[in-house]
Amino acid sequence: MANRGSIVEAYTLTPVADLAGYAVIEPATLSLYPDAEGTATITITVPREAVIEAGDVAFGVLVRGNRPVTIPSPSWPGGPGRGSGRSCSGRRRRTRS
Numbered sequence: 001m002a003n004r005g006s007i008v009e010a011y012t013l014t015p016v017a018d019l020a021g022y023a024v025i026e027p028a029t030l031s032l033y034p035d036a037e038g039t040a041t042i043t044i045t046v047p048r049e050a051v052i053e054a055g056d057v058a059f060g061v062l063v064r065g066n067r068p069v070t071i072p073s074p075s076w077p078g079g080p081g082r083g084s085g086r087s088c089s090g091r092r093r094r095t096r097s
Contacts, residue, residue, distance in 0.1 A: 001040070001063070003032035011065040013040050017058040022046045025061065 003009045010031045015023035023044045030038040042061070046052065 001030060001032065002037045003034055006034050007066070008033050009065050011063050014062040014064070015042070016060045016062045018052075019044055019046070019057055019059040022050070023059070 001011060008031065010029060012029050013025045014020075014028070015025060023042055025040050025042050027040060030040060032038050044059070
């Protein structure tokens with residue numbers, strides 16, 4: 001994430017959608033000075049016994065800060081044959097209220 005504003009921002013990151021129960025975001029909170037960037041790592045661990053239909057599975061990150069922020073919800077390529085080492089990415093967009 002990047003803070004392109006003129007004040008220090010604290011962002012709280014929360015996993016949402018179908019895979020939220022299997023996801024951990026570290027750190028869950030980012031505090032960024034103006035013009036600073038930060039990185040959070042999302043780890044999704046789905047047990048083999050979990051029942052997930054074949055195909056893409058919805059996943060998103062709710063980002064809460066001093067000002068509204070949204071990012072698109074990328075999908076995770078799950079389903080039969082899934083394994084570790086898969087990744088997804090989304091780009092952050094700001095919204096104004």
